[in-house]
Amino acid sequence: MGIQEIIKSHYYKLSKGQRRVATFFLEKPEYVSMHTAAEVGKCLGVSETTVIRCCYSLSFDGYNQLQKFLKEHLIGLNKSSLGEFLSAKQPLINRARFYEQTMSQDAELINETSKNILQSSFSKATKLLHNAEVIYIIGFRSSFIPAQWLYFTLNLLRPNVKMIHTEINDLFRSTTDLNENAVLLAFSFHRYWEETINFAEISSKKGARIIAITDSDFSPITRFSTIHFKISQKSQSTIDAMPAIISFINTLVAGMTAQFPEYYEEQIRKYDEIEGKFLFKQ
Template identity: 40%
Template sequence: MNLKDIIQQNYFKLSKGQQKVAKYLIENPKEFAVRNAEEIGFQVGVSETTVIRFCYAIQLSGFSELKKIVREQLLFRESSLGQFFSEKMEWVDKPHFFVKVMERDRQLIQETIKTISEKDYELAVEKLAQVEHVYISGFRTSFSAAHWFAFTLGLARENVKLIRKETDDIFSIISSMNKNSLLVSISFHRYLKETLKIAEMAKGQGAYVIGITDSPFAPIREFADLVFPIYRSNRSTIDAAPALISFINALVAGVTVRNPDRFKRRKEQYENLNLESFFYYSDS
């Protein structure tokens, strides 16, 4: 049932303080997605206890469940495949189909540029350039971007590790993290619990966490020091790929120019390897 309907059914059973919370929730649902019970109470002008009792009064187990429901109703939508297909069907009978798809990608990258804080970007580049170890996680639809990011960042600096849940001992990896570590967590709808748990545990080890996601209210923000919501959450995550790759490419470029001497050393290490037996070279 919709949360608004639940509140309306129980509204007149609530105390005056709880009614204030209910009214604030209806008018400002996004606040409940990002703040804790104490902060909500301060905003409303009631105690933290009143906020929690409000949750009980509408038959919820507590504030955590309320936050979960709010996030679901703010963020969850029809499947990405459905959205991806329906939009492309609008162009199927029109000429230059591939042009329309690629032009749409360009427009979405342009929109993404406007959502990125340059101050946050510079801080992310600084952290990525300075920490001893960088770990990158992203599963399912986020895995290809995580893999590409780990590979390209590894060309610019040493000690970059892609976390693979199928083959890695994740607990061993997390146990090696510390304040000189950084985790980049790529988390798009549908938000996997494994991604969030790794971020939470990395944070507990003292690692700096950067979240790359599709909404400022995505669950990863709870554990991230920096969040880059590079794509609107009401669109297909399949269509997010061009903007996502473009942004992480900008991160790699920033790290490269931040420490050009290190990049030159990495380049020389690659060039000094004898790779002829691994690659095919054509004389034509």
């Protein structure tokens, strides 16, 4: 069981101060593993006692055991998404009909993800996407793949869709245009890139609505999201979770078009006309 699962299973019984501490454990495991309970408490504005009590509430024997657990956890995180992906597939390689078993695993993750979705959250998200004046999309590293797919698809269907890039100037310029009429779609998976979380925090402060697509109900970005959706995973590999991610965002786009079918059908017709003029001489 990882730190996310441990915190999730004990979260309901934590005090308000202990919940802040537990969130810090999740967001800053490197800092916690290298600093004392007193230093963690000072960062959060809580007492050393609160930090230690939080450890007990999470079923650790004390702060030292938590530190040891986090260090072991961090060693595991050093394994890349590609490494996790290959490890998960290795046991299946020599089996008959390898491709069928691999694709069945993908189908299971898609099914599990669909069961995690709340109807109210899905309806709210699709309405936000339809009504937004501008949609921003952010996703770095392995999350760039679904972010780019979503950017391409939404651009076919509606105006004012913008992709956020890693360059400092682009990040800064985008934050100046954020307001309550904007929606940010943010992809954030394990390793939780700080740029994505920081941009979500700024967006939230400016009144933008944030739809987060992530791997845990307790991932750092959920603190700033209006709505978040959890993608099921068998391992900490965003690559392995990609079929479920793409399936979900495809469904999200379909839900958006259901808000006003006639409008989106007209957008597709216009796109087909323009594309035809470029491909064929009249």
